[in-house]
Amino acid sequence: MTDRTFTPSQYSARRRSLLIAAGATLAAPLAAHAQAGGEDIVIGGSIPMTGVFAFAGIGIDAGMKDYVKMVNDAGGIKGRKIRYVPEDTGYKVDVSVAAFKKITSQNKVNLYYGDSTGFAKTINPELDRNGNILMAGASFATELNDPKKYPHQFLVGPDYTEMFGILLNHIAKEKPGAKVAFVYSDSEFGRDPIDESEALAKKLGLSVPVKIMTPAGSVDVSTEVIKLRRAAPDYTIFHGYILAPIPEFITQGKQQGMKSKWMGTFWTMDSSTVMKMGEAGDGFMGVMPYRYYYDTEKAPMLEKIRALHADYQSTAYIQGFLAAMLFVESAKRTLDAGKPLTGDNLKAALNSIKDFDTGGLIGVPITISGNSIPVGRVYRADMKAQKMVPASDWIKL
Amino acid sequence: MRIGTLKESYLADAALFDSRTQKAWLLVLAAALVLFPFFAGSYWLYLACLVAINVASASGLNILTGYTGLVSLGQAAFMGLGAYTVAVLEQRLGTPFLLNLLAGGVVAMLGGLVVGIPSLRVKGLYLAIVTIAASFIAHFLFANFQLTGGTAGLAVPPAEFFGVLLDTSFKLYWVIVPVTVLMLVGSANLFRTRIGRAFIAIRDRDISAEVLGIPLLRTKLLSFGLSSFYAGVAGGLWAYFFRVVTPESFPLSMSIFFLAAIIVGGMGTQLGAVLGAIFMTLVPEVLKLVVDVLPGGASLTVFLSPVRTIVFGLLIIGFLVFEPQGLAEVWRRIRRFFHLWPFRT
Numbered sequence: 001m002t003d004r005t006f007t008p009s010q011y012s013a014r015r016r017s018l019l020i021a022a023g024a025t026l027a028a029p030l031a032a033h034a035q036a037g038g039e040d041i042v043i044g045g046s047i048p049m050t051g052v053f054a055f056a057g058i059g060i061d062a063g064m065k066d067y068v069k070m071v072n073d074a075g076g077i078k079g080r081k082i083r084y085v086p087e088d089t090g091y092k093v094d095v096s097v098a099a100f101k102k103i104t105s106q107n108k109v110n111l112y113y114g115d116s117t118g119f120a121k122t123i124n125p126e127l128d129r130n131g132n133i134l135m136a137g138a139s140f141a142t143e144l145n146d147p148k149k150y151p152h153q154f155l156v157g158p159d160y161t162e163m164f165g166i167l168l169n170h171i172a173k174e175k176p177g178a179k180v181a182f183v184y185s186d187s188e189f190g191r192d193p194i195d196e197s198e199a200l201a202k203k204l205g206l207s208v209p210v211k212i213m214t215p216a217g218s219v220d221v222s223t224e225v226i227k228l229r230r231a232a233p234d235y236t237i238f239h240g241y242i243l244a245p246i247p248e249f250i251t252q253g254k255q256q257g258m259k260s261k262w263m264g265t266f267w268t269m270d271s272s273t274v275m276k277m278g279e280a281g282d283g284f285m286g287v288m289p290y291r292y293y294y295d296t297e298k299a300p301m302l303e304k305i306r307a308l309h310a311d312y313q314s315t316a317y318i319q320g321f322l323a324a325m326l327f328v329e330s331a332k333r334t335l336d337a338g339k340p341l342t343g344d345n346l347k348a349a350l351n352s353i354k355d356f357d358t359g360g361l362i363g364v365p366i367t368i369s370g371n372s373i374p375v376g377r378v379y380r381a382d383m384k385a386q387k388m389v390p391a392s393d394w395i396k397l
Numbered sequence: 398m399r400i401g402t403l404k405e406s407y408l409a410d411a412a413l414f415d416s417r418t419q420k421a422w423l424l425v426l427a428a429a430l431v432l433f434p435f436f437a438g439s440y441w442l443y444l445a446c447l448v449a450i451n452v453a454s455a456s457g458l459n460i461l462t463g464y465t466g467l468v469s470l471g472q473a474a475f476m477g478l479g480a481y482t483v484a485v486l487e488q489r490l491g492t493p494f495l496l497n498l499l500a501g502g503v504v505a506m507l508g509g510l511v512v513g514i515p516s517l518r519v520k521g522l523y524l525a526i527v528t529i530a531a532s533f534i535a536h537f538l539f540a541n542f543q544l545t546g547g548t549a550g551l552a553v554p555p556a557e558f559f560g561v562l563l564d565t566s567f568k569l570y571w572v573i574v575p576v577t578v579l580m581l582v583g584s585a586n587l588f589r590t591r592i593g594r595a596f597i598a599i600r601d602r603d604i605s606a607e608v609l610g611i612p613l614l615r616t617k618l619l620s621f622g623l624s625s626f627y628a629g630v631a632g633g634l635w636a637y638f639f640r641v642v643t644p645e646s647f648p649l650s651m652s653i654f655f656l657a658a659i660i661v662g663g664m665g666t667q668l669g670a671v672l673g674a675i676f677m678t679l680v681p682e683v684l685k686l687v688v689d690v691l692p693g694g695a696s697l698t699v700f701l702s703p704v705r706t707i708v709f710g711l712l713i714i715g716f717l718v719f720e721p722q723g724l725a726e727v728w729r730r731i732r733r734f735f736h737l738w739p740f741r742t
Contacts, residue, residue, distance in 0.1 A: 049702040061699050087685065088702035093639070093646070094447060098682060101440040101566075121552070121641045125564065143549060186540065188548035188643060 040083040041076075041331050041341065043068065043324065044103035045113040048091035048138075055242075056138060056267070056316035057115065061086055063320025064113065066308055067328070077332050083107070084324075093118040100126070109133055110341045111327040113320070117141040117188060120153060127152040127343065134330060134346035136323045138316075140266060142192050145371045152343040154350060155372040156323045157289035158397070160189075163265045164197035164237065166287045166376040166395045171235050172204040181233035181260070182211045183224070183249065190216070190240020209233060214245065221245045225252040228260075237263045243273050250280040261285060263378075270315045271388050274381045282383040285391055289376040290318040290361050292388050299360020301325075322361050326368075329353060364394040411589050413582075430578075434570050442566035448678045449570075449577040450634045455658045455674040456584050456667070457627020462656065463664035464588065465620040466600030467516055471509075471528035472628050473651035474535035478505040479629030480636035480646065484551040485544060487636075494556035494563070498576070498633040505629025506622045508535070513621025517614045520603075532649055539644035550643030553636050563637065573634050580627055585667050587623070596620050600665070661716050663723025672724035681709050 045064060048057035068084045076082060085107055087099035096119040103109060112127075114120050114137035121143070127133055128151065135153045144150050145159040158166060171178050180201055184190040190213070198208050210231035212224050228236065228249070236253075238246050241264075250262050264286035268274070271292055274281050291299055293306065293313045305313060305321065333349035334341055355365035366373050374397035379388040404410045414420050434442055458472045479501030486497040512531040516524055539545045555564040556572070563569050587593040595616045598606035607613050636642050654677060662673020684705045688698070720727055 047698075049699050050706050054703075058699055086698050088698060088705070090681075090706070095681070097639070098440070098443060098447070101443040102682075102685075105438040105440040118641070118643060118645060121550075121643075122639050125555075125640055129564065186548075188550075188645060191548045 040081045041111070042103075042107045042109045043082060043084045043111040043113065043327055044100065044107065044109040044133075045084065045086040046089045046096040046099040046115045046119060047086045047113065048115045049086075049088040051090035051092065053091040053115065053138070056314070056319075057088075057091070059314040059316030060113070060138060060320035060323075062313070063317040063322075064324045066305070067321045067324035070304070071328050077328060078335050080335075082328065082331075085109075086113075089115050089119075091115060093122055097122060104130070104133075110331060110346065111135070113137055113323055114139070114153075117144065120144055120150070124150055124153065131343050132341065133343050134327070134350065136326065138319070140372075141188070142196070147347075147371050150371060152347055153371060154326075154347070154368065156319055156326065157266065157372065158287075158374045158376050159193075159372050160239065160265060161193040161196045161200075162372060162374045162397055163287045163289075163376060164193045164239070165200055165374075165397050167235075167237055167263055167265075167378065168197065168201050168204055168206060169395055169397070170378045170392050172206055175234055177205055177207070178234040179207050179209050179232065181228055181231055181236045182208060183228065183236060183238050184211070184213055185216045185218075185240030186213050187216045187240055193239060216240075218245055219248065221248050222252060225249060225256065228253060229256045229258050232258070233260050235263060236260045237265075238268065239265050242267055243276055247277045247280045250277065250284070254280065263287075266315070269379065269388070271312065271386075272314060274388060275383070275386055277381070279383065281381050284381040285378055287376045288315065288379045288388070289373065290315055290322065291363060292379070293318070294387060295390075297360070297363065299363075301359025301361050304359075318361055322358060325358065325361075326350065326353070329356070362394075364396065413585050413589070430574060434567050439566055442570055444679065444682060446566050446569055446573045446638055448675055449573045450631050450638060451655070451658065451674040451678050452671050453577045453580050453634065454628050454631035455655050455662070456581055456670040457624045457631065458655045459659045459664065459667075459670035460584060460587070460596070460627065461620050461624035463659050463666070463669065464593070464600060465596040465617065466520075466603075467513075467617060467620065468521060468525045468656075469528045469621075469624070470525050470649065470652045470656065471512055471532045471535075472624075472655045473647040473649065474528075474532035475505040475509055475625040475628035476632030476635060476651070477535055477539060477642075477644075477647035478508045478625075479632030480642045481539060481545050481551070481632075482629070483633035483636040484553045484642045487553055487556070488551060491554075494558065494572075494637065497556075498630050501633030501636075502626040502629040505632065506626040509621040509625025509628075510618055512625075513618045516617045516621065528652075529649065532647075532652060536644050536647075539647075545644075548644060550641060550646070553640045553642060555640065556637045566638075569638055573638065576630065576634060580630065581667065581671065584627070588667075592616070592619065597665075657713065661713055661723055663725030666723070666725040668728060669723050669725035672728060676724060680712060681705070684708055 047061045048054055049061060064084055068082045072081050085103050087103060089096040089099050096115055100123055112133050112135040114123060114135055117139040120137055120139050127135055133152060136156050140155050140157060140159050142159045142161040144153055144155060171180060182194055184194055194211060201208050210227060212227060214221060214224055262284050269286040269288050274284055277284060291302055330346045330350040331341060333352060334345045339345045350368055353368045355367060357365055362375055363377060364375060366375055375394060377390060377394045378392040380391040382389045402415050414423060454472060454476055461467050461469050482501040482504040483497045486492050486500055512528060515527045519527060540548050555562045563572060595611045598609060598611055599616055603613060658673035658677040659670050661676055663669025688701045688705055
């Protein structure tokens with residue numbers, strides 16, 4: 001045990017700092033409570049601003065903020081302002097739930113943005129019990145695309161199986177009878193669409209000669225590349241990763257003479273992520289439910305975003321922006337119908353969205369009949385231009 | 398002011414609480430714990446339950462690492478064993494939840510006994526690696542067994558107690574906190590027995606302990622078993638609390654969290670595990686509240702969040718540097734100060 005002595009002044013300094021800390025601890029919740037209340041429409045958010053998913057969370061947060069500001073500057077919804085209340089979660093489920101509890105106990109929350117599949121599943125019974133909240137989030141898990149099990153949630157795009165569906169439809173059209181390999185991570189995220197997509201591939205007349213599951217976070221993939229080369233696929237779809245080990249697969253595959261086209265799903269497909277692949281990424285394709293920041297096709301909402309930000313905004317930004325747009329549209333439709341903002345009413349209003357124009361964020365008018373928006377487009381990386389360029393029309397499932 | 402505690406018998410010397418003041422404060426604490434749910438909002442109730450679960454698991458790890466000196470990074474995996482056992486029993490058999498909790502503890506204990514076998518041959522960092530390996534094996538089993546629902550995991554129906562569905566933090570508080578208190582009392586009493594003292598003897602010098610007649614393997618295994626029983630019960634509580642159990646619910650970082658909690662709190666003291674778990678769970682939340690009240694704090698969340706994480710890290714480092722004995726020692730120092738109050742030493 002350490003044996004130390006303290007002078008009286010040291011003691012009083014320690015005591016003072018202890019008192020200050022205790023005071024701050026006690027005062028903080030009171031002050032936070034004071035901010036609560038009002039007739040605002042509140043969008044709460046468990047946003048991962050730190051941790052492994054921060055790259056997306058920061059974009060999502062900015063997108064939500066910008067759209068909410070736009071609506072408020074234009075007078076809000078029926079004179080009611082929208083208030084966006086985010087909390088950082090570090091991409092941890094228990095912290096996310098704490099954020100939810102904190103935000104909902106301090107505000108009358110109507111809409112909520114969740115940060116992960118784990119959180120969406122964990123909070124679902126609470127959403128059902130609460131009955132006043134409609135939730136969307138960063139997850140595209142197939143499991144969540146079930147209005148019966150998740151009646152108060154929706155996905156801001158196609159689920160992972162639908163993303164594979166869009167890619168497979170594109171492949172079936174481009175090269176009927178093609179061989180498609182699936183490479184995915186050993187995680188809930190990675191395994192999500194694999195079984196159903198294999199069945200769909202067969203239905204579309206495609207074959208799946210090999211499915212390779214890699215440990216999450218694996219770096220050395222030389223054995224897997226040999227397995228992949230032996231199967232000689234025409235297309236290889238990666239899923240369950242952000243970036244690594246995709247560039248390693250492509251580089252080694254190309255070195256070994258593979259002629260496969262390489263594809264990815266949403267979380268790999270941000271322009272900045274694909275550009276990090278360097279030369280290996282040239283021609284890399286993948287599914288994207290939204291337009292990129294720099295798309296030149298007519299999109300008034302993208303023009304507004306570009307007017308707000310001269311620099312590139314990620315696809316996570318567009319996702320957050322669109323989530324806020326759909327939240328606001330649901331609230332507007334509910335209030336227009338003279339109904340209270342309950343979870344059921346908000347969801348019914350969301351499901352009444354038919355041929356809705358997103359201002360060009362999604363290239364075709366959207367209809368949300370269930371929990372997802374099964375629309376997307378295949379984009380291809382053009383490394384010379386350092387941009388993702390369209391490789392297909394918009395595909396609706 | 399008091400100048401000492403006179404003990405006239407061995408029984409008094411071994412008593413958990415030795416003064417009237419202590420007992421009075423304990424009553425105050427008990428009353429506060431009972432009254433807390435009636436005054437706290439859902440956010441604070443949620444945190445209280447989470448803290449209680451973490452305290453239960455940390456005090457289990459404290460038995461193994463703090464008292465027996467066996468470093469383990471498998472606490473989260475043992476919690477996972479308990480959580481999955483509870484989830485499977487609740488979902489498939491619908492057995493009473495107290496029985497499920499107990500079963501969760503027992504299954505985790507069996508897991509702990511298996512993992513503990515190498516502890517006779519290896520210790521320190523080597524044992525830590527063994528426990529990491531065990532947690533990877535557990536993760537693999539959770540993710541690949543049909544019984545455990547694969548990577549999607551299992552949804553846990555709410556516990557039911559005499560017809561009342563325990564589906565809110567308020568209702569669960571009345572289960573989680575008493576179970577945790579019971580476990581803490583159990584652990585405190587353990588170190589008044591021969592077994593507990595044998596653990597400490599092994600920690601201080603295992604060869605000498607063996608010379609004293611303590612069977613090393615049996616005692617080390619017992620420590621592993623008890624520690625993972627605690628983790629299993631905590632995992633079971635976790636399962637009822639979060640209602641979804643997936644292989645990703647119990648990552649290695651969670652084991653590190655518990656190890657950090659007992660180090661920050663003060664290894665080898667009951668109070669250390671409690672204070673450490675409270676500190677590690679609550680300080681990030683309290684820092685959030687502090688950030689909220691800063692001018693413009695709420696709108697600057699995106700910039701202040703990383704700062705907050707850094708402050709949390711610095712706090713931990715600060716404690717380790719300036720108070721290696723942990724929060725328990727800080728607490729003792731505060732108590733000593735008040736023993737002599739209003740006089741100064």
